[in-house]
Amino acid sequence: MLDKKQIYAACTLAAIALAPTISHAADFYAGRNLTIIVGNDVGGGFDAYARLFSRHLSRVIPGQPGIIVQNMPGAGSATATAYIYRVAAKDGTFIGAITPGAIVAPLFDDRTRRQYDPDKLIYLTSADSGSRLCVTWHQSAVKNLSDAKRIKAVIGAAGAGSSSSDYAKLHRATSGLNFEIVSGYKGTGDILLAMERREVDGFCGVDWASLTSQRPDWIRDGKINLLFEVGVKPNPELAARKVPLVWDSTISPEAHAVVELVTSQQDFARPYIMGPDNPPEAVSILRAAFAKLYTDEKFKADAEKSALILSPISGEEAQALVGKLYAAPKSIVDAARDVLK
Secondary structure, eight states: OOOHHHHHHHHHHHHHHHOOOHHHHHHHHTTOEEEEEESSOTTSHHHHHHHHHHTTHHHHSTTOOEEEEEEOOOGGGHHHHHIIIIISOSSSOEEEEOOHHHHHHHHHOHHHHHHOOGGGSEEEEESOOOOEEEEEETTSSOOSHHHHHHSOEEEEOOSTTSHHHHHHHHHHHHHOOOEEEEOOOOSHHHHHHHHHTTSSSEEEEEEHHHHHHHOHHHHHTTOEEEEEEESSSOOHHHHHTTOOBGGGTOSSHHHHHHHHHHHGGGGGSSEEEEOTTOOHHHHHHHHHHHHHHTTOHHHHHHHHHTTOOOOOEEHHHHHHHHHHHTTSOHHHHHHHHHHHO
């Protein structure tokens, strides 16, 4: 995995290589609006990142289009993704800010695959590639991974296909956890509120970045138990807290491979997409704009002030990762599909 300086440098080089001439690019977006469709509710982590971009994108896009943010929650961002894919104008004026689960879902769900093909989406960037967690409220009897195998924990989740639902099912099956999953919450904010109200014990698949930005006092004051981390490699902050990795608890080599497949989405944890058939010129302009923001001091200062972690990858990198995901062996895909039913 490239470090941040290497990523920023690569993004900047891509911006230089791909950006059209300034005058031509300015003509493309002058006098137009660019709409960001957020596949999650207001107040969650994905919404916070989208609104961070909305405050800065216009000034790094030639022509300085107006930026509009619209929330379209539903089906773990599949509703918004299908809108971008099938309905939104293909003229460079609509971007989707979606969960990575919406990209992974069609791999396992034929109904979702009929709505859109992730391989045909255009990827502009991913703002983060980070760790996820399973957590419980501090008053829950389930305080660690060992407890989760022995004691029943009620886990809150959004709808089928959401990361919170998929990760709870995934870890219940592959680590033998005693989870009772209660679905139907709108999003991260509602699940965290349900934990505080003691309606549920915990939450799986929550981004460490979301927790640090939305509930920093919970972490500071020890109000949640960090059961285990899901990530390719340990997050330094979580390692310092001695949070175990999920890989230590998978029940078989096949279970390990299934977890690797499903959680590969964390490499493009906050993707920004366009529908197929958008103008190549718009794709180049927007990829260059995102790349430029990652080196922009005002943008980075705003992200830090908002406690939003940036670990970006380029649109080209995200495109390649999705292609690799959809080339996974059928046997592992089938096993993962069974787990996520």
